[in-house]
Amino acid sequence: MQMIQATNIHKHFDTLHVLKGVNLNIRKGEIVSIVGPSGAGKTTLLQILGTLDKPDKGKVLVDGKEISKLNEKEMAVFRNQSIGFIFQFHQLLPEFNALENVMIPGLIAGSDKKKLKKRAEELLDYLQLSERLEHKPSELSGGEKQRVAVARALINNPEIILADEPSGSLDTKNKEELHKLLFQLREKYNLTIIIVTHDKELAGLSDRIIEMKDGEIL
Numbered sequence: 444m445q446m447i448q449a450t451n452i453h454k455h456f457d458t459l460h461v462l463k464g465v466n467l468n469i470r471k472g473e474i475v476s477i478v479g480p481s482g483a484g485k486t487t488l489l490q491i492l493g494t495l496d497k498p499d500k501g502k503v504l505v506d507g508k509e510i511s512k513l514n515e516k517e518m519a520v521f522r523n524q525s526i527g528f529i530f531q532f533h534q535l536l537p538e539f540n541a542l543e544n545v546m547i548p549g550l551i552a553g554s555d556k557k558k559l560k561k562r563a564e565e566l567l568d569y570l571q572l573s574e575r576l577e578h579k580p581s582e583l584s585g586g587e588k589q590r591v592a593v594a595r596a597l598i599n600n601p602e603i604i605l606a607d608e609p610s611g612s613l614d615t616k617n618k619e620e621l622h623k624l625l626f627q628l629r630e631k632y633n634l635t636i637i638i639v640t641h642d643k644e645l646a647g648l649s650d651r652i653i654e655m656k657d658g659e660i661l
Contacts, residue, residue, distance in 0.1 A: 452501035463658040476646035479655035527596030531608035566594040586617035
């Protein structure tokens with residue numbers, strides 16, 4: 444079953460033609476890595492798939508729903524409920540502790556606060572962070588911060604995880620742990636995961652590698 448279908452995606456930034464008619468099909472439960480040199484359009488494509496940006500031309504279907512036709516408000520709700528994001532530099536809010544950072548997308552969704560706190564605690568426990576709930580990002584190691592970011596991505600039970608260079612700022616040991624974790628999460632939560640990465644080892648573990656160059660899929 445197709446989870447994500449992107450058809451003839453074009454994107455310009457001023458005169459720069461960043462995506463040049465990209466077609467992409469990703470099956471439910473698949474882990475796919477998108478690789479290629481800097482400037483190939485990988486992150487732009489990921490942002491369009493995640494509704495953080497809109498294509499100038501073309502359409503994106505997620506689970507049969509054409510998300511490129513949604514208005515801004517509908518898109519924000521869809522993004523909050525259906526997609527979890529993991530970024531290279533964690534993007535945790537410094538003034539909040541680990542537990543609060545994980546709960547934020549659920550609070551935005553209007554979830555019951557008591558149930559949300561319980562789920563956030565369970566996720567952090569599963570990610571071996573139960574001792575770090577009250578710690579702020581500045582008190583966490585790089586690997587711990589990234590695991591908090593993973594818990595935050597999972598809090599609303601999304602079907603899709605989009606990861607942009609998730610191991611880019613980690614040392615070798617934490618990289619290996621994160622790579623293993625992504626595959627465990629796929630099995631546990633039946634996720635579809637798309638990873639933009641320069642890491643050949645991570646890409647090699649994926650079900651499929653998609654190579655991009657100059658705004659096109661090779």
